[in-house]
Structures are given as structure tokens and as C-alpha cells.
Amino acid sequence: MTGIAKVILKAGKEKSVLRFHPWIFSSAIQRIDGEVGAGDSVEVFSHKGDWLAWGVFSPQSQIRVRLWSWDQDKPIDNELIRNRLRSAISLRKSYRFFTETNCVRLVYAESDGIPGLIVDQYDQYLVLQSLSWGVERRKEPIVREIVSLTGIPNVFERSDGEARKLEGLRDCKGTLFGAEPPETIRVIENGILFYVDIRRGHKTGFYLDQKVNRLRVMYYVKDKEVLDCFCFSGGMTIPSIVGGAKKLTCIDESAEALDLLTRNLELNQIPREKISINCGDVFQKLREF
Numbered sequence: 001m002t003g004i005a006k007v008i009l010k011a012g013k014e015k016s017v018l019r020f021h022p023w024i025f026s027s028a029i030q031r032i033d034g035e036v037g038a039g040d041s042v043e044v045f046s047h048k049g050d051w052l053a054w055g056v057f058s059p060q061s062q063i064r065v066r067l068w069s070w071d072q073d074k075p076i077d078n079e080l081i082r083n084r085l086r087s088a089i090s091l092r093k094s095y096r097f098f099t100e101t102n103c104v105r106l107v108y109a110e111s112d113g114i115p116g117l118i119v120d121q122y123d124q125y126l127v128l129q130s131l132s133w134g135v136e137r138r139k140e141p142i143v144r145e146i147v148s149l150t151g152i153p154n155v156f157e158r159s160d161g162e163a164r165k166l167e168g169l170r171d172c173k174g175t176l177f178g179a180e181p182p183e184t185i186r187v188i189e190n191g192i193l194f195y196v197d198i199r200r201g202h203k204t205g206f207y208l209d210q211k212v213n214r215l216r217v218m219y220y221v222k223d224k225e226v227l228d229c230f231c232f233s234g235g236m237t238i239p240s241i242v243g244g245a246k247k248l249t250c251i252d253e254s255a256e257a258l259d260l261l262t263r264n265l266e267l268n269q270i271p272r273e274k275i276s277i278n279c280g281d282v283f284q285k286l287r288e289f
Contacts, residue, residue: 005034007044007055007065014046017053017067022110024055024065038168039137041076056115056134060168066115066134076134078141081114085145088112088119103187103196105208106150116163119146120204122185122196126152127204128176130159133167143176154178158204173199184260186267190215192238193267195260202257207235218243225249229282233260241270248275251282 009017013028024044036042036057042065044052054076055065068076088107107119109131116132126146130136136159143155155178160171175181184195189211198205214235222244228237231250240248252258258279265272278285 003034005032005036005040005042005057007032007042007057009044009046009052011047014050014052017044017070020067020070022067022115023063024067026062026064029064039133056132056137058133058167061132061166066110066132068113068115068134076138078145081138081141082145082149084113085119085142085149088114089149100191101187101189103189103194103206103208104211106146108209114142116167117142118204120206120208121150121152122187122198122205124152125154125156125181125185125198126150127198128155128157128159129204130157130169130172131161131163131167133169136167136169139176147177154181156181156198158198184263190218190239192242194233194235194238194264195267196233197260200256201260202232206233210235214239221245227251229286231261232257234264237261237275238264238268238270241274242268246274249278250275251278251280251285253279253281255279 008030009028010030030047038059040057042055042057044055044065046052051072053067054069055067056076057065069080074080085107092104092106102123103121105120107114107117109115109117116130116135118129120127130139147153147155155176157172157174157176160173164171181198184197187194187196196205217236218239221240224245225247226240226245228248228250231237231252237248237250250261258277
């Protein structure tokens with residue numbers, strides 16, 4: 001490949017790369033040989049000239065390079081993206097994350113070798129979150145591959161939040177492929193039903209990375225009084241009730257989130273007697289308590 005810029009690290013700064021840490025901060029870079037723009041692939045070298053990794057350049061972020069590949073024969077291309085996505089989805093399936101559920105996080109960014117990419121499944125909708133220039137510049141092949149690999153025909157984008165601002169990216173929200181999502185999508189997790197709003201809800205609509213914790217909390221709350229701060233739409237509230245908690249106090253400053261919590265309680269036929277729902281600033285409420 002020609003025209004690829006070379007990022008030369010300062011002495012000693014190659015240690016984290018050799019340990020497969022995926023971030024290179026601006027302070028670790030000695031110089032850049034060649035022209036490079038936002039989202040461009042770069043080759044990373046030690047100060048002695050040893051080849052280290054393939055990465056993607058971000059001119060504004062303090063994380064100046066995010067590493068994608070430590071194999072010189074595997075540059076950042078569509079084949080690499082396809083293989084990384086296939087491996088991520090296969091891993092989720094091998095852990096039985098799909099058992100009795102229709103919602104699961106399919107791609108965990110750096111953990112799956114695609115820095116800055118989150119892909120969540122909610123029934124027949126995929127929600128994509130792009131948090132880095134590397135993903136932003138490669139969004140089209142990523143969408144094409146996740147539709148092909150999952151067979152799910154609808155992709156909605158929720159690329160918003162502080163992480164994108166640090167990258168110098170504007171917020172992006174909307175349908176990338178297939179049909180517009182409904183106002184809410186009904187999902188099931190650990191035998192509990194939830195309505196999820198992928199258009200306006202936190203993150204991609206729900207905190208799918210907390211799937212295991214929502215299951216574990218049920219084993220700790222029997223006959224306990226539970227305070228659920230930042231309760232959002234009831235991701236921890238409802239498992240606590242199902243786990244046998246005798247009383248729940250829920251706090252969130254978003255009236256919309258608490259409306260969705262109420263709908264989720266009704267969806268699971270949970271009576272309101274055990275639950276106190278408080279709308280307001282959590283820290284102020286705690287002072288009042």
C-alpha cells in the first residue's frame with residue numbers, strides 16, 4: 001500500500017502497543033511522516049523504526065490514534081471489518097446471549113477490535129453508535145456487513161454524546177438502512193419485558209452492556225429495601241421486584257424515562273404498591289432523604 005502516513009512514537013511509548021492497548025495519546029507521538037487526515041489509516045512505528053500496528057488517525061482527540069490491527073499483513077480494509085464483525089457476533093452467540101431474549105449487544109467497540117463501534121440488537125432493529133473517526137469513515141461497509149451477517153433488515157443510528165464532540169464529530173441520528181423504527185420496541189430479557197425507545201432513550205435506547213448485572217441483582221434483593229438512583233426506564237427496578245425486594249424507591253430527573261418505567265411496570269403486571277417513583281435531581285433528592 002502506498003501513501004500511508006507513518007506515526008513514529010517517542011522512546012518507551014511502544015510498550016503499551018506491544019501489550020495490545022488500543023489507544024495512542026498525542027503526547028506519545030514523536031512525529032508523523034506523510035500527509036494524514038481524520039479517519040485515515042496509519043502505520044505505527046517505534047522510535048527505533050520497528051513496525052508495530054495499523055491504526056486510524058484522529059486529529060482533534062487526545063487519543064490521536066486508535067489501533068485496529070497488530071498484524072502487518074492485515075491492514076484496515078473491508079475484509080478486516082467483515083472478519084471482526086463475524087467474530088463478535090459469533091462470540092455473543094457462543095455465550096448464549098441470544099437465549100430467551102431478542103436484545104443483545106453485538107459489538108463492544110475496542111473489545112471486538114473495532115474502536116468506537118457499538119452495535120445493539122433490539123428485536124428486528126439494529127442500533128449503531130459511531131464514536132470515532134475510524135468508524136465514521138467506514139460506516140457504509142459496516143452497515144452492509146452487519147445487515148448481511150445478522151439478517152436483520154433495519155439499522156438506526158444513535159451517534160450522539162460527548163465522545164463524538166471530543167473526536168470533532170457532530171451528532172448523527174436517523175435511519176441508515178431499512179424501515180423507520182416505531183416509537184417503542186418490545187424486548188424480553190431474563191424473562192422480563194421492556195419497552196425500549198431507540199430514538200430518544202439513553203445510549204442506544206437501553207443499557208445492554210448491563211444485561212448480566214440485571215440478572216445478578218435479582219439474587220441480592222430478596223426482602224430488601226432498594227434505592228434505585230438514575231433508574232431510567234426500570235432496567236434495575238423491575239428485576240429487583242422480580243427478585244423479591246419488599247420496597248423500591250426510584251429516582252430520575254427525566255419525566256419521559258419515568259413514564260416509560262411506568263409502562264414497563266404495567267407490561268410486567270407489577271403492582272405499584274411497593275414502588276415510590278420520584279422525578280428530580282438525584283443528588284438533591286438524596287440530600288432531602
